[in-house]
Amino acid sequence: MSLFGTTSGFGAGGTGVFGNATTDSHNPMKDVEVTSPPDDSISCLAFSPPTMPGNFLIGGSWANDVRCWEVQDNGQTVPKAQQMHTGPVLDACWSDDGSKVFTASCDKTAKMWDLNSNQAMQIAQHEGPIKSIHWIKAPNYSCIMTGSWDKTLKFWDTRSPNPMMSLQMPERSYCADVVYPMAVVATADRGLIVYQLENQPSEFRRIDSPLKHQHRCVAIFKDKQNKPTGFALGSIEGRVAIHYINPPNPAKDNFTFKCHRSNGTNTTTPQDIYAVNAISFHPVHGTLATVGSDGRFSFWDKDARTKLKTSEQLDQPITACAFNSNGNIFAYASSYDWSKGHEYYNPQKKNYIFLRNAAEELKPRNKKW
Amino acid sequence: MAEGGDVDWELSKENIQPLRRGRAISALHQALSQQQEGDSSAINQQRQAFESELRMYDGDDPLNVWDRYIRWTEQTFPQGGKESNLATILERAVTRFTEENTYFDDPRYVELWIKFAGNCPEPLDIYRYIQAQGIGLKQASLYIAWSEEYENHGNYRKADLVYQEGFKKGAEPHNKLQQFHKALQARVSRQVMLNVEEDDSDEEHTQPERVSLAELKSRGKKKAIAPINRVGSAIRSVHSGMQSHAAPALGNASNSKLVVFDENKSHAGPSEPKLEAWKAPPTSKAKENEQKPGVWCDVKIPQKTKFGHTLMAPPPPKPAFQPFVEESDQPPTMTPCKINPAVNTVLSARKPCREETPLKRLQDHHQQHNEAVSGKLQEQGMYCKELLLSGATEFCFEELRAERYFKKMRQEVGGQKDEASASASN
Numbered sequence: 001m002s003l004f005g006t007t008s009g010f011g012a013g014g015t016g017v018f019g020n021a022t023t024d025s026h027n028p029m030k031d032v033e034v035t036s037p038p039d040d041s042i043s044c045l046a047f048s049p050p051t052m053p054g055n056f057l058i059g060g061s062w063a064n065d066v067r068c069w070e071v072q073d074n075g076q077t078v079p080k081a082q083q084m085h086t087g088p089v090l091d092a093c094w095s096d097d098g099s100k101v102f103t104a105s106c107d108k109t110a111k112m113w114d115l116n117s118n119q120a121m122q123i124a125q126h127e128g129p130i131k132s133i134h135w136i137k138a139p140n141y142s143c144i145m146t147g148s149w150d151k152t153l154k155f156w157d158t159r160s161p162n163p164m165m166s167l168q169m170p171e172r173s174y175c176a177d178v179v180y181p182m183a184v185v186a187t188a189d190r191g192l193i194v195y196q197l198e199n200q201p202s203e204f205r206r207i208d209s210p211l212k213h214q215h216r217c218v219a220i221f222k223d224k225q226n227k228p229t230g231f232a233l234g235s236i237e238g239r240v241a242i243h244y245i246n247p248p249n250p251a252k253d254n255f256t257f258k259c260h261r262s263n264g265t266n267t268t269t270p271q272d273i274y275a276v277n278a279i280s281f282h283p284v285h286g287t288l289a290t291v292g293s294d295g296r297f298s299f300w301d302k303d304a305r306t307k308l309k310t311s312e313q314l315d316q317p318i319t320a321c322a323f324n325s326n327g328n329i330f331a332y333a334s335s336y337d338w339s340k341g342h343e344y345y346n347p348q349k350k351n352y353i354f355l356r357n358a359a360e361e362l363k364p365r366n367k368k369w
Numbered sequence: 370m371a372e373g374g375d376v377d378w379e380l381s382k383e384n385i386q387p388l389r390r391g392r393a394i395s396a397l398h399q400a401l402s403q404q405q406e407g408d409s410s411a412i413n414q415q416r417q418a419f420e421s422e423l424r425m426y427d428g429d430d431p432l433n434v435w436d437r438y439i440r441w442t443e444q445t446f447p448q449g450g451k452e453s454n455l456a457t458i459l460e461r462a463v464t465r466f467t468e469e470n471t472y473f474d475d476p477r478y479v480e481l482w483i484k485f486a487g488n489c490p491e492p493l494d495i496y497r498y499i500q501a502q503g504i505g506l507k508q509a510s511l512y513i514a515w516s517e518e519y520e521n522h523g524n525y526r527k528a529d530l531v532y533q534e535g536f537k538k539g540a541e542p543h544n545k546l547q548q549f550h551k552a553l554q555a556r557v558s559r560q561v562m563l564n565v566e567e568d569d570s571d572e573e574h575t576q577p578e579r580v581s582l583a584e585l586k587s588r589g590k591k592k593a594i595a596p597i598n599r600v601g602s603a604i605r606s607v608h609s610g611m612q613s614h615a616a617p618a619l620g621n622a623s624n625s626k627l628v629v630f631d632e633n634k635s636h637a638g639p640s641e642p643k644l645e646a647w648k649a650p651p652t653s654k655a656k657e658n659e660q661k662p663g664v665w666c667d668v669k670i671p672q673k674t675k676f677g678h679t680l681m682a683p684p685p686p687k688p689a690f691q692p693f694v695e696e697s698d699q700p701p702t703m704t705p706c707k708i709n710p711a712v713n714t715v716l717s718a719r720k721p722c723r724e725e726t727p728l729k730r731l732q733d734h735h736q737q738h739n740e741a742v743s744g745k746l747q748e749q750g751m752y753c754k755e756l757l758l759s760g761a762t763e764f765c766f767e768e769l770r771a772e773r774y775f776k777k778m779r780q781e782v783g784g785q786k787d788e789a790s791a792s793a794s795n
Contacts, residue, residue, distance in 0.1 A: 043767075062770070088774060090767065106771050129771055149768065174765055188763055214763055236757075236765075237750050261748075271748045275766070293751060338766040341753040342773055 026334065028312035031354035034071075034331075036079040038351055039063040042320050042333035044091045045353065050325035052098030056080070057331060059320070059353055060089030066103045068115065071329065071355065083113050083120045090129060096137045102144055104133035110146050112158050123158045126150050132176040134183070136197055145201070147173030147185055155201055165201060169193065179220040179228040182245070186215035186233060194245065209233075210241035210256055219279040221286060221302070232288055232302070234276030240290060242302050255305070260292030275339055278320050282362045284327040289362070291318035293339045297332050304365040316349065323358060330358035385447040396444040412445060420760040421772045435462040436477045438760075439484070454761040459485045460727050461761065464734050467502065479505035483514040489727050492518045498728065506538050509546040516553060525557045 027033065038061035048056040055071040064085050070078040087107030094101055101113040102123070110124035110133050124130070128150030136143050136155070143164060144156045149172040154163040171187040182204075183195040190209040195201050209215065214236040223229040230244035238260045247253035262272040274293035281288045287308060291297045295314035300307055317337040323330055335351035336344065385397070419438040426434050439458055446453030463485045472478040482504060486495035496515040505511040512535030519528035532550040540546055757764050764772075 062774075088771070106774065131767070172768075188765070214757070214765060216765070236752060272751045273748050274751050338770040339752040341756050341769060 025313070025315040026350070026352060027354065028314060029354070029356065031356040032075050032077070034059075034069055034077045034353035034355060036067070036069075037353050038065060038067060038335075040088075040347075040351065041335040041337065042351055042353060043089060045320045045322040045331050045333055046093055046101075047322050047324040047329070047331070048098045049094050049096055051096065055324045055329060056098075057322070057324075057353075058092050058094070058101050059333065060092045060103060060105075061335075061351070062088040064088055064105070066092055066101065066113070068101070071324070075355070077355070081115065081118050083111070083118075085109070085111065087129070090131050091133045093133055093135050095135050096142075102133050102135060104130035104146060106130075108148075110144065110156070112144075124154065124156045124163070125161070126152065126154065128172070131173050132185075134176060134178040136178055136180060136183075136201075138180060138197055138199075140199065145176070145178060145183060147176045149173065151187075153185060153195075167195075167201070167203065174215050175218045177218050177220045177231065179222060182220060182228040184218050184220055184231045186218045188214070190215055192233070205245075207243070210243055210254060211235040211239055213237040213239070216275055217278045219281055219288070221281050221288070232279045232281070234279050234290060236275040238273040238276065238292070240276055240279065240300075257300070257305070259290055259298055259300075260294050260296065262294060274317075275337070277318060277337055280321050280323050280330075282323055282327045282358065283325060285362050285364050287362045287364050289321055289323070289330060289332075291321045291332055293317040293337055295334070297321065297330075299362050301364045306365050308365070309361050316351075327362070328357065328359045330356045330362075332356070386449045388443055392447070393444065397447055400445050400447050415441065415445075420762060420764070421776075423760045424756050424764060424769055425772055425776055432462075432466065432472055432475065432477055435465070436481070438462075439481065456488050456727075458761045459488060460730065461759070464731060465759070467731070467735065468738055470503075473502075473504045474507055476508055476510065479508040479511050483510065485727070486514070486518070491726070491728065493522070494728055498731070507540050509535060509540045509542055509549075511535075512540055512546060513549045516549075520553065520556070525553075525560070528553060529557070 034057070038059060040061050040063035042059050042061050044060045046058050048054070057069045057071055057077075058066055059069075060066045064087060065082055066085075066089050067082045068080045070080050072078065083101075083103065085103065085105035085107050087105045089103055089105045091104045092101060099115060101115060102110060103113060103120075104110045104124075106129040108126050108129060109122045110130055111120045112123045113120040124133075124144060124146050126146065126148040128148050130146045130148045132145075132147040134145045136145055141157075144158060145153065146156065147153050147169075151169050151172055153167045153169055153173060153176075155165040157164050169185065169187055169191070170193075171189045171191050173185050173187055176183065176185040178197070181197045183197055183201070185193050185195070187193070190211065190213075192207040192209050192215070194204045194207060196204040211233060212235075215233060216236050217234040218231055220228045220231045230242065230247075233241045233243060235241075239256050239258055241254070241256040243254050244250070260274040260276055262274075263269060272294075276290050276292050278291050279288060286303070287299060287301045289297055289299050295317055296311045297318055298307060298310045314334050316334045317339060319333050319335050319337045321330065321332040331353060333351070333353045336346070336349065338345070385392070419434070419441065422434050423431075423438070435458075439455070439462060442453050442455050442458060446455065449455055459481060462481050466472045466478060482495070482499050486492040486499075489495050493515075496511075496518060499505060499511065512531050516528040516531040519525070519531060529550075532546065532553065535546050536550075752766070753769075756769055757766075
């Protein structure tokens, strides 16, 4: 029985659940393929929070839908449910108790999807596409934070149609991350703003960008006391900046590193530089994963300042990634990120989501944790 | 006449930048009233439409989009200024097509360059660059604008020479070139007449004056003399009006030690700005500001005590005492900040930045293009830079894709409406 639309059902595409026997370049890492992947580019991936038993994965796509799969312990993925927007879905997140999924779309709305009843209702409205959505759980309030291309950051109590707060930004929001009590938003024109969320959200600091090119993705990391202490920022030209908010020695502690580039600098051909599409931190080890337009993912240890692993090259860019709540599973999506514009888009090309065992490969070099 | 409806325009007169082609009064009224009412959303929408069109356009004449965008910007923001982004758009438009010869004689493109030059700190440099690149060599408008620039600097001789150049190249339309040239000549001769009159009236003052540009006489034993190097505009201002055909009258021909900058001598024949050697536009003349502040050399000036002994500056000593540290001193936690948190760079060190002029950026762009063509590039981004950076503001991949999606939706809706109305009318 096909749970998702018309084109695909269980185990679609003739590929087994446990990867392919042949080594065609769509899955060179031989990772587990998620069944019934979306029909268009995948914009976001998110795993259920630890408060819920089991692992559930949601993925939003440019086919205007959000899908939910159950990931079983034996590696099998079971499509569970789907919701639609009237425009491409750009971001999605879970509530802290795992009962709701929030989705943000180009149709300028955000929806709250109750998984138990499988009903979705609109909870937010912007004047432009909503690029990022995050759930905030504070001791004295809970809300949704939406960042949009209309240059505003709005906070919504899901029960009211009007935002509880709206903050003006200097430019369009390109990416954001929230780890209470800190939120970071990176905007167009290399803007970078940190917000603090205690009592109520307010702007904390505007930071000069450590990168020279367009901001593309951002992820907050925590210190040993599990408090947010800084963020990793990825740009459109193969570079990630690690930035601490209040480091003892900013010049030494903050740094950038190159990634997602082809052929070394000692060859005569120019080095190809690719965009960093997403960054995720391992919830236990504190090491990070980056995925890029070159169709590779890499694992890094930011404290030891070393690379842990780089994958083989997939035949498509990798557009999104996520770790599950205990860090055992790494999910990454293979689809076209529009990095070369409309001409290189092939609507017939299949999109994939892969799952990989992440328990061992992301252990840090030195046992600092 | 300030009638009822025209008051806005009358009151804002000083702030309205003049356009070469003049302003449509209706557009001007609308722009002024929009600004008063703060109705910016319509403007933003229109701007977004242009930005989107720039990326989505796939016809034969991309210049058309830029041209309309710039015209709209000029009409909508009469004061110019930062909000309009006009300087940025002009620069992007001009840079976008520098490598495409097809537009080089297109009057619209030449017009863009003229506007761009007007916005730059050194328009004459831009004009020379334009000429070196071979842009607009057959467009009368180029020579007219260029000549006007020389005239503004008081250099009538060069202004005239520009017209000569234009005639030589057969610039079109010929009548226009002639007409403007005649106007220049009329202005010049009027100027000369005025100067002659002034000179006549001045002759009565026969007090001994210090002759300008002369060597200073030295006094006493020391023979050091301050060198006199009058260059460029300083000379031009001394040589008021056209002096070129006569020998430099104000300069001291009798003083052979000093070489007066003589425009006549330094060029053979009609003074053309050099063409051939230009591979890249000239650097800005504000050379003194271009040098990055760097570390002075490591020579330390030995300090002397009052007895004349040289002391080396002692290294900053560690304090002999233990700086007091409060026990409760903890790293600052993130607390709500009531003081404006956006301003945290009040006392931060300014990063040394290169003096950047639009011309320098053009130069860099040209250089990068040449490097890419000749294969000397070290790195290249594997993404559609052109599309992202095409307009006045940047786009990200998702915005590009969303624009295409919205366009498709609009077309589909339009198609459905047509079908519905067609079936309704049946």
